[in-house]
Amino acid sequence: MALYVQKFGGTSVGSIERIKAVAEKVKGYRAEGHDVVVVVSAMSGETNRLIALAHEINEEPTPREMDMLVSTGEQVTIALLSMTLNTLGCPAVSYTGPQVSITTDSSHTKARIKQIDDQKIRNDLNEGRVVVVAGFQGADENGNITTLGRGGSDTTGVALAAALKADECQIFTDVDGVYTTDPRVCSKAKRLETITVEEMLELASLGSKVLQIRSVEFAGKYNVPLRVLSSFDDQGPGTLIVAEEADAMEDPLISGIAFTANEAKLTVLNAPDLPGVASKILGPIGAANIEVDMIVQNVAPDGKTTDFTFTVSRGDYKKARAVLEGVVAELGSGEISGDNAIAKVSLVGVGMRSHAGVASRMFQVLSDEGINIRMVSTSEIKISVVIDEKFMELAVRALHTAFGLDKEEE
Amino acid sequence: MALYVQKFGGTSVGSIERIKAVAEKVKGYRAEGHDVVVVVSAMSGETNRLIALAHEINEEPTPREMDMLVSTGEQVTIALLSMTLNTLGCPAVSYTGPQVSITTDSSHTKARIKQIDDQKIRNDLNEGRVVVVAGFQGADENGNITTLGRGGSDTTGVALAAALKADECQIFTDVDGVYTTDPRVCSKAKRLETITVEEMLELASLGSKVLQIRSVEFAGKYNVPLRVLSSFDDQGPGTLIVAEEADAMEDPLISGIAFTANEAKLTVLNAPDLPGVASKILGPIGAANIEVDMIVQNVAPDGKTTDFTFTVSRGDYKKARAVLEGVVAELGSGEISGDNAIAKVSLVGVGMRSHAGVASRMFQVLSDEGINIRMVSTSEIKISVVIDEKFMELAVRALHTAFGLDKEEE
Structure with a gap:
């Protein structure tokens, strides 16, 4: 009992x-x-x-x-x-x-x-x-x-x-568990029997609203087996969130695909490539209470200027752009470009740790669908790409199939 | 301060x-x-x-x-x-x-x-x-x-x-103090500057809904000066409820008049006048969770039968009558009569203690108005009479004037 x-x-x-x-x-x-x-x-x-x-x-x-x-x-x-x-x-x-x-x-x-x-x-x-x-x-x-x-x-x-x-x-x-991705976007999404705390954290922070991040962290810290299941009539055992998979070698590469269209991208082109330029750009953004998600910086071939790109919530786009106008004026150089019709799609899985090649396979799948990648960011168990918003659903479905997440036909 | x-x-x-x-x-x-x-x-x-x-x-x-x-x-x-x-x-x-x-x-x-x-x-x-x-x-x-x-x-x-x-x-x-009686019934009712705890208790239990009995008892027990006043814009100092009047000799005879029409009267006529008949009648009433207020018992001139009368809340009238049917059947004699169009009017005042004649004056006033008294009950600082409900307002106003409670003309 x-x-x-x-x-x-x-x-x-x-x-x-x-x-x-x-x-x-x-x-x-x-x-x-x-x-x-x-x-x-x-x-x-x-x-x-x-x-x-x-x-x-x-x-x-x-x-x-x-x-x-x-x-x-x-x-x-x-x-x-x-x-x-x-x-x-x-x-x-x-x-x-x-x-x-x-x-x-x-x-x-x-x-x-x-x-x-x-x-x-x-x-x-x-x-x-x-x-x-x-x-x-x-x-x-x-x-x-x-x-x-x-x-x-x-x-x-x-x-x-x-x-x-x-x-x-x-x-x-009000859901019956954690899914490989949102079933409203990908009809082949399937319920996961188990998922690790780390994966759940990545999925939660990427927009899967099943559980609050804080409670998942807490469960991980104190080794509490956490199960998500439906409060409606019996709809199965839900999903168990565990500290660590029992046998990581058997893990699927990818546990789930998260995505969000609530993104906007801002770039400062041709900023002077000097020490401290990143903080000169992001300092005022932070001071304006705008949260920054992904950050990418490329140095121009001449080594003198840099293109600095970051993403914010779509709701903060206009405000961030206004802040950047002031920043560019102070830097004395650079131009601003932006795009608020973008989406972020992320593969999450602890299996990624021990397998190379997930990124290149992801890029290949997207390329095969004609989807251009605008930004990339990675962590130990996650790869995120920014793409045009209009391709979001297509990307999710293609990746879902390519990484073997589709549920079996009934 | x-x-x-x-x-x-x-x-x-x-x-x-x-x-x-x-x-x-x-x-x-x-x-x-x-x-x-x-x-x-x-x-x-x-x-x-x-x-x-x-x-x-x-x-x-x-x-x-x-x-x-x-x-x-x-x-x-x-x-x-x-x-x-x-x-x-x-x-x-x-x-x-x-x-x-x-x-x-x-x-x-x-x-x-x-x-x-x-x-x-x-x-x-x-x-x-x-x-x-x-x-x-x-x-x-x-x-x-x-x-x-x-x-x-x-x-x-x-x-x-x-x-x-x-x-x-x-x-x-929502009232600005304790009144000599309900101003809606008697336009000459006036606000009392002070009233004793005992008087307040009698008024409260008789249907003046200004304060809960329990809090007044508590205030008396712990000697807490209690003031009733209006929560709306400044409407004077309200009424102070005190443990005991400073100088009881100066007390007015009567502090207030309470009344209620929420009464009904039941009589068992010609019940056998034997020891225990009262409890045979009231026992089943109490067992039916009906609260009894006033009780009067008269013995017939032959000394063999008795008329037993009591009052209950009007809402309990039918239920009480049904209980009595059973009681009479068990007693083997007696008839039931009842009246649920009655009212109770009570004079309350600590001054009554040291003055005789309040009751007779009360009866005279009612008699002068042609009001028949159906029952009487007294305590140390209270006299209550039961009269026909239709005379209630008339009785309150006549007594209010007769006992000098009317406010002065402005």
């Missing part, structure tokens, strides 16, 4: 009807003899309703009071879910974050968990109760209520699983 | 606009140099919204989870009020009941306060902050969230005032 920490997000508990469905699911696990700790978010829409109330008062309300306010959202859900479980004859008890001593630092609205005292939860589990814990919240050392920021309920789930040494932390979502 | 505990109910904090008005009022007291602790209820409608959610799950939800659920209502208000005070440049900090160690017993949904640790609040007051505390809630010794039941926020206010030895506990409501 196992101990599971099960996390249900806002959509999964968005109505009394949905809460009843969650309760039935939890009861099913109990009936199989497992111990269950449930972590829930606020009912969908509730957090936004509370934030809107606060913004009627002040666009930047006191952070401590903001946490006091929004933490009520999860508290409502834990009470409703526990009542429902009790009504179904499945004994349950609810706790807020502070009640089970989820101790955080004092960074209101974005606190980090420092410690969890699991004794209270263990006592209830020993007495046969389901324990329902409010996600997203804790208390600092002075007892002030804190919240963990966006996606914080996933983090609560993983942290509790780590503290309780749970067999699995199961994140129930 | 004084220390005030100020309590604002659900209507007073029913919208962001109203919360801003409360914040301005509190800021005004701070500007005069007073220390202020604010106790607030849930925004009006919020508690009922939460209860409705729970009732979608179960008509009798787990009491512990019910407390977990509804206690969020006050938590939302304290956060919003504190943000508003901070926005107005008036430093404030909010606390839930458990956070300021309002320790209660474990009777969920109707807990009683056992202890309050005032240290945290004192520290904040010393540092110049307004302290905003959630009414209606606390935690038992195991840290489970409890609520105090209806009107619990008044109780929180009085309990905090007692713990902090505040100069006054001020209950802000």
Whole structure:
């Protein structure tokens, strides 16, 4: 018999009807003899309703009071879910974050968990109760209520699983697992049985929105087996995110393909190739709160000028361009060019580490499709290319087939 | 400079606009140099919204989870009020009941306060902050969230005032004080400057809905000066509820007139006058969860039968009548008569203690108006009569004038 920490997000508990469905699911696990700790978010829409109330008062309300306010959202859900479980004859008890001593630092609205005292939860589990814990919240050392920021309920789930040494932390979502790529773009995408933490991190940061990066990092750090699965009717075992593949030699080269069209590219042409030019360009961009993703620098054959290219979120394109105008004026030379109709496509896989030739094969596949590569960036388990946005879907489908990711025909 | 505990109910904090008005009022007291602790209820409608959610799950939800659920209502208000005070440049900090160690017993949904640790609040007051505390809630010794039941926020206010030895506990409501009687029925009703705890208790239990009985009892027990005043624009000093009038000899005979039409009367005629007949009649009524108010028993001239009369809430009339049918069948004799078009009118005043003749004067006044008295009941500081409902307003106005309660003509 196992101990599971099960996390249900806002959509999964968005109505009394949905809460009843969650309760039935939890009861099913109990009936199989497992111990269950449930972590829930606020009912969908509730957090936004509370934030809107606060913004009627002040666009930047006191952070401590903001946490006091929004933490009520999860508290409502834990009470409703526990009542429902009790009504179904499945004994349950609810706790807020502070009640089970989820101790955080004092960074209101974005606190980090420092410690969890699991004794209270263990006592209830020993007495046969389901324990329902409010996600997203804790208390600092002075007892002030804190919240963990966006996606914080996933983090609560993983942290509790780590503290309780749970067999699995199961994140129930509106998808039935992690896919080789987005099935809406590539109909041959298939669900992965397992994926490593590293791969998941690369996929998450590249735009796959299944899990919050922070909870995956946390799971990796504390060796918590993390499973993503559907909160709807039984749709299979989902995807297990593991610290490391058992036998890396058997790994497929590539685990998944991530992509995003939310990109824009900016180039400073013919900038003087002097020490510090990169920071002269990127310093003001950073100061303007614009995040930079990929960076490529080429030196001209004469060795005196350089072409400096980087990508930003599409929403920051205009702002970044305006900042660059000032930079070029200060440098005294260079021209600006840009393109906001680009996409980034990335191959991710730990198998890449021990196999050469993934990059060249990727380039060949794209070339065969007539797709021009505009930028390249690599890491140990990832290769990303920037291409024209109009080729994005074509590139994903071609690479998906070429790297053997297509599901078998039924 | 004084220390005030100020309590604002659900209507007073029913919208962001109203919360801003409360914040301005509190800021005004701070500007005069007073220390202020604010106790607030849930925004009006919020508690009922939460209860409705729970009732979608179960008509009798787990009491512990019910407390977990509804206690969020006050938590939302304290956060919003504190943000508003901070926005107005008036430093404030909010606390839930458990956070300021309002320790209660474990009777969920109707807990009683056992202890309050005032240290945290004192520290904040010393540092110049307004302290905003959630009414209606606390935690038992195991840290489970409890609520105090209806009107619990008044109780929180009085309990905090007692713990902090505040100069006054001020209950802000939608009326501007306690009146000699309901101004909607008697236009000559006037606001009382002071009233004793005992009188207030009699008025409250007789249907004046200004304050919850429990908070008045609490104030009496712990000698907390309690003031009722309007939460709207400055409408005078309200009414101060004191432990005992300074000089009882100067007391007016009567402080106020309470009345209620929510009454029904039931009589068992010609019941056998045997020991235990009263409990044979009232036992089954109590067992049916019907509360009995006044009781009168007359013995017939032959000494063998008795007429037994009592009053109940009008809503319980039919149910009580059905119970009596069974009682009469068991007794083997007696007939049932009843009347649910009656009203109760009561004179209340500590001055009554030292003055005879209040009752006879009351009966004379009613007689002069042609009003027949159907039942009478008395206590040390109260005389109640039951009359036909249609005469209720007439009786209140006539008694109000006769006992010198009318306000002076302006």
